[in-house]
Amino acid sequence: MISIEHISQSLHEALSASLNSTLVLLIEMVIAGVLVIALFAVLGLVLVFMERKVSAYIQIRLGPNRVGYQGFAQTAADTLKLLIKEGLTPDGADKFLFNLAPLVVMVVAMLIMAPIAFTKGFQLWDINIGVLYVSAVSSISVIGILMAGWASNNKYSMLGAMRSGAQIVSYELSAGLSVITIVILVGSLSINDIIASQQNGWWIFKGHIPVMISFIIFVIAVTAETNRAPFDLAEAESELTAGFHTEYSGMRFAFFFLAEYVNIFVVCAIGATLFFGGWMPFHIGSWEAFNHVMDFIPGIVWFFGKIFSLIFLIMWFRWTFPRLRIDQLLNLEWKYLLPIAMFNLLLTTLMAITGFYFK
Amino acid sequence: MFIVDYIKTVYSTCKSLLSGMRLTGYYFFHHKEIITQQYPDVRLVMAERFRGEVVMTHDEKNEHRCTGCTACELACPNATIKIVTKQELQPDGKKKKALDTFVYHLELCTMCNLCIMACPTDAIKMAQTYEHSVFDRNQLTKKLNAPGSKLMEGVE
Amino acid sequence: MEVSNIIFYLLGALILACGVLAVTSRQIFRSAIYLLFCMMSVAGLYFWMQYEFIAAVQIVVYVGGIVVLIIFSIFLTHRVGKDLAEPEFKRTLFAGLASLFAFLLFWWVIKRNEFFGEQPSGELSVRRIGEEMLNYKQGGFVLPFEVVSILLLAAMVGCIVIAMRAQTEKN
Numbered sequence: 182m183i184s185i186e187h188i189s190q191s192l193h194e195a196l197s198a199s200l201n202s203t204l205v206l207l208i209e210m211v212i213a214g215v216l217v218i219a220l221f222a223v224l225g226l227v228l229v230f231m232e233r234k235v236s237a238y239i240q241i242r243l244g245p246n247r248v249g250y251q252g253f254a255q256t257a258a259d260t261l262k263l264l265i266k267e268g269l270t271p272d273g274a275d276k277f278l279f280n281l282a283p284l285v286v287m288v289v290a291m292l293i294m295a296p297i298a299f300t301k302g303f304q305l306w307d308i309n310i311g312v313l314y315v316s317a318v319s320s321i322s323v324i325g326i327l328m329a330g331w332a333s334n335n336k337y338s339m340l341g342a343m344r345s346g347a348q349i350v351s352y353e354l355s356a357g358l359s360v361i362t363i364v365i366l367v368g369s370l371s372i373n374d375i376i377a378s379q380q381n382g383w384w385i386f387k388g389h390i391p392v393m394i395s396f397i398i399f400v401i402a403v404t405a406e407t408n409r410a411p412f413d414l415a416e417a418e419s420e421l422t423a424g425f426h427t428e429y430s431g432m433r434f435a436f437f438f439l440a441e442y443v444n445i446f447v448v449c450a451i452g453a454t455l456f457f458g459g460w461m462p463f464h465i466g467s468w469e470a471f472n473h474v475m476d477f478i479p480g481i482v483w484f485f486g487k488i489f490s491l492i493f494l495i496m497w498f499r500w501t502f503p504r505l506r507i508d509q510l511l512n513l514e515w516k517y518l519l520p521i522a523m524f525n526l527l528l529t530t531l532m533a534i535t536g537f538y539f540k
Numbered sequence: 541m542f543i544v545d546y547i548k549t550v551y552s553t554c555k556s557l558l559s560g561m562r563l564t565g566y567y568f569f570h571h572k573e574i575i576t577q578q579y580p581d582v583r584l585v586m587a588e589r590f591r592g593e594v595v596m597t598h599d600e601k602n603e604h605r606c607t608g609c610t611a612c613e614l615a616c617p618n619a620t621i622k623i624v625t626k627q628e629l630q631p632d633g634k635k636k637k638a639l640d641t642f643v644y645h646l647e648l649c650t651m652c653n654l655c656i657m658a659c660p661t662d663a664i665k666m667a668q669t670y671e672h673s674v675f676d677r678n679q680l681t682k683k684l685n686a687p688g689s690k691l692m693e694g695v696e
Numbered sequence: 697m698e699v700s701n702i703i704f705y706l707l708g709a710l711i712l713a714c715g716v717l718a719v720t721s722r723q724i725f726r727s728a729i730y731l732l733f734c735m736m737s738v739a740g741l742y743f744w745m746q747y748e749f750i751a752a753v754q755i756v757v758y759v760g761g762i763v764v765l766i767i768f769s770i771f772l773t774h775r776v777g778k779d780l781a782e783p784e785f786k787r788t789l790f791a792g793l794a795s796l797f798a799f800l801l802f803w804w805v806i807k808r809n810e811f812f813g814e815q816p817s818g819e820l821s822v823r824r825i826g827e828e829m830l831n832y833k834q835g836g837f838v839l840p841f842e843v844v845s846i847l848l849l850a851a852m853v854g855c856i857v858i859a860m861r862a863q864t865e866k867n
Contacts, residue, residue: 203699323764
């Protein structure tokens with residue numbers, strides 16, 4: 182079977198044979214960049230379509246079904262529309278920051294992609310603090326939102342940006358604490374180590390109750406961090422028209438839109454890596470035959486399957502629950518999620534010390 | 541106890557959220573619940589009592605039942621109907637009032653059905669059409685009697 | 697010149713340029729953004745030195761925490777599109793003198809001490825940092841760690857005292 186690892190390996194060898202090392206690095210960086218951008222474009226198209234279809238079926242509608250077979254080309258048509266649309270800049274806006282904000286959001290979304298392991302040996306950057314890197318870099322994206330809110334010179338944008346800032350800063354805490362649960366059990370921050378530790382079973386099964394609690398907290402916190410309903414106070418179309426991107430149009434708006442979906446993808450990828458074993462197939466302890474059958478499905482299929490299940494879960498939240506008020510939002514974080522996450526952390530530490538989990 | 545209340549709140553919240561998700565999840569997987577009609581492909585036949593617009597019935601010999609009595613015009617609350625009559629020569633040499641043009645302003649009509657109830661000869665009725673959009677307002681002013689149509693025999 | 701050196705000088709230039717812009721900009725929000733880029737370039741420098749953990753902590757603390765707080769306070773106290781007034785000459789002079797003095801002090805310290813060209817001990821793993829933090833033997837960091845914790849606790853208590861509404865007496 183041809184694996185992606187072999188392809189990248191042979192590409193590297195072919196390049197190294199004829200060129201010097203700096204040039205090889207440069208070419209490989211360009212290839213990686215092109216791959217990431219291509220992944221972004223495909224993700225944007227697929228996820229927007231998926232969101233519209235999921236929302237439609239949940240609300241007992243049909244959703245887009247005119248452009249292309251079953252509406253598959255709808256998002257491509259929308260993108261084309263956004264590309265040729267005029268990008269307006271409001272009077273009195275801080276033009277430099279106004280144009281910079283979508284780029285910051287986009288670049289941050291690209292940076293988070295770096296340490297994610299898509300399948301065995303297919304990773305842009307095998308950094309030894311992968312999980313910490315992701316949570317650190319994702320905290321920059323709030324700056325882009327604040328920048329957009331300030332530079333638009335619009336009260337709605339400003340309010341949206343402030344709400345979003347308060348929300349992201351506070352929910353980062355419980356997301357971080359739930360990630361630390363797994364880090365304690367594995368004993369490493371590296372994405373590859375975390376995946377390797379789930380060879381004989383995913384953490385959600387091996388770590389039973391504490392890990393399940395931390396998974397629930399993780400899902401709630403990342404939904405809030407990506408500014409999605411029921412935590413979409415930053416956009417809140419019924420109160421703030423569109424929040425921080427009220428004044429944006431055309432391609433700059435598309436950048437915000439795309440960054441939102443890429444962020445969802447990335448946090449779901451992190452969730453899949455931490456709790457569901459990344460690209461690791463579903464293995465049960467010592468059932469050799471069963472494990473062998475599962476190994477036949479390639480890792481990338483497992484990985485994307487897990488990611489899309491989690492994305493579906495988050496979309497399911499969005500189209501089921503009503504939006505929270507700002508005080509309810511902060512109550513949920515500071516009075517419920519954070520204490521429970523801290524208590525859970527204590528429980529996990531005890532479990533890790535006593536070895537009271539499936540190995 | 542505070543801690544018991546706290547746990548109870550968490551439990552009941554989770555339960556109510558899950559019951560909401562169960563319903564939407566059911567809808568997601570059961571597409572037969574969808575009642576949306578794909579309009580240009582599927583055109584609904586409206587119920588008999590639906591009032592789309594006023595039409596005049598003609599039979600196969602292109603004859604209508606309207607005597608031009610203007611009862612409908614008088615009954616109409618917002619001047620939707622305008623009846624133009626003419627004097628027609630009868631075979632016995634007498635002149636008689638007959639319908640020339642039945643002008644109907646669809647853009648003014650509120651589908652109140654009063655004209656149909658006022659009509660002594662059942663000449664007009666409500667149709668079940670609903671695709672009334674046009675590019676120009678003038679197109680909504682309609683002539684209801686077909687060109688060359690005559691009064692049906694025996695209708696007084 | 698190697699690629700590594702080019703990257704170092706690029707990062708250094710970025711840090712200096714953003715620092716100067718943060719001080720001289722007359723729009724306070726832009727100053728905050730330049731400060732942010734300055735902090736991120738410092739994090740880039742840590743990445744360049746392959747101290748990934750320190751770099752990530754730099755981003756979490758300075759970019760995700762402090763700059764966001766600064767921006768929040770700007771949001772609550774300033775208006776969009778309003779430039780700050782030109783500073784008084786006296787203030788500029790003293791600020792310049794203070795930074796010159798700090799620069800000379802650093803220069804003096806750097807000149808007096810010799811630096812090793814190579815890093816003393818290979819990779820700095822997270823595990824080692826954690827162990828050193830809780831090491832109470834010779835050269836351990838448990839005492840500074842605890843002192844800093846107490847400082848933070850005091851700061852938090854102070855915040856709560858300031859933010860707490862005074863209990864109104866019921867009559």
